Amino acid sequence: MITCIAIDDEPKALEVIERYCGKTSLVSLKASFREPVKAIEFLQREKVDLIFLDINMPDISGMQLLQTLSIRPLVIFTTAYSHYAVESYELNALDYLLKPITFERFLIALNKAATARSSEETTILIKSGPQTYPVKVVDILYLEKDGNYMTVHLKEKHILIRENMNNVFDLVASNDFLRVHKSYVVAIRHITMIEVHQLTINGEKIPIGSTYRESLRARLGLK
Numbered sequence: 001m002i003t004c005i006a007i008d009d010e011p012k013a014l015e016v017i018e019r020y021c022g023k024t025s026l027v028s029l030k031a032s033f034r035e036p037v038k039a040i041e042f043l044q045r046e047k048v049d050l051i052f053l054d055i056n057m058p059d060i061s062g063m064q065l066l067q068t069l070s071i072r073p074l075v076i077f078t079t080a081y082s083h084y085a086v087e088s089y090e091l092n093a094l095d096y097l098l099k100p101i102t103f104e105r106f107l108i109a110l111n112k113a114a115t116a117r118s119s120e121e122t123t124i125l126i127k128s129g130p131q132t133y134p135v136k137v138v139d140i141l142y143l144e145k146d147g148n149y150m151t152v153h154l155k156e157k158h159i160l161i162r163e164n165m166n167n168v169f170d171l172v173a174s175n176d177f178l179r180v181h182k183s184y185v186v187a188i189r190h191i192t193m194i195e196v197h198q199l200t201i202n203g204e205k206i207p208i209g210s211t212y213r214e215s216l217r218a219r220l221g222l223k
Contacts, residue, residue: 001027002026002027002028002049002050002113002114002117003027003028003047003050004021004027004028004048004049004050004051004052005030005032005033005039005042005043005048005050005051006018006029006032006033006053007032007057007062007065008032008033008052008054008078009036010034011034013054013078013099014032017029017032017052017078017101020101024107026110027050027113030046030048036057036065037060039065040069043069048073049073049113050075050094050113051066051076052078052097053065053077053078054079055077072092074094074117075093076095076109077093077095077096078097078099078101079098079099080098080099092191092192094116095108095112096220112175115175116176116189122136122138123135124137126152126159126161126171127161128159128161133159135154135159137172137173137176138189139154140152140153140172140177141154141187141190141201141202142184142185142186142190142201143168143185143186144184145165145182145184148162149162149163150163150164153204155202165179165182165183165185168185169185178216178219179212180206180207180208180209181206181207181208181209182209184207188219188220190202194216194220196208196213
C-alpha cells in the first residue's frame with residue numbers, strides 16, 4: 001500500500017483528496033496539512049511514499065516546498081492553473097491534477113504512483129557481449145539507437161547492447177518510458193526540461209521528433 005500526505009491551503013480541496021483516498025485500498029493517507037511549514041516538519045520526522053501537493057499556497061508554494069526536501073517522495077501536484085504543467089515536470093512530478101479533480105483522474109494518477117514505486121525496486125539484467133549487468137530500472141536515463149545496437153545511458157556509465165528499437169519496451173515498461181524520437185526512448189522521471197524541439201535529461205539535450213511531439217505533450221498533460 002502507498003502511504004501519502006496531502007498539502008493544500010483550501011479545506012474543500014483537502015476534503016476531496018481525503019474522500020478519494022478513503023475510497024481505494026491502494027493508498028493510506030497519513031495526514032493532511034493546510035500549512036506547508038507543518039507538512040515540512042512532518043516530513044522531517046516521517047517517511048511517506050507520495051505527496052498530493054497544491055502549487056498555489058501562501059508563504060511558500062508547492063514547488064518551493066518540494067525544493068526544500070532533501071529526500072523527495074513521489075509527488076502529484078494539484079492546482080487550478082494549467083500553466084504550471086511544464087515546471088512541475090521539470091521537478092520530476094509524477095502527475096499534474098487540474099481542479100476540480102475527478103475520482104477517475106485521481107485513480108489514474110494513483111496507478112502511476114503504484115507503478116513508479118514498484119519500478120524503483122525492479123532490477124533487470126542487461127547483456128552486453130559476454131558480460132551481464134544488473135541494472136535498476138529507476139537508474140536508466142534514456143536509451144539511444146546506435147546502428148544495429150542500442151546504448152543504455154545511466155548516470156555513471158553507458159551499456160551497449162544488441163537490441164532493436166522496436167523491442168525496447170520488452171526491456172523497460174512503457175509506463176515509465178516514452179519514445180520521443182526515432183532514435184531515443186527516455187525515462188519520464190528523469191526529464192528536467194522540455195522545449196519545443198528538445199528535452200533535457202542529466203544535462204544532455206535529446207531531440208524531440210516531430211511525429212512524437214504530440215504524444216509527448218499528451219502523455220505529460222501539456223497543452
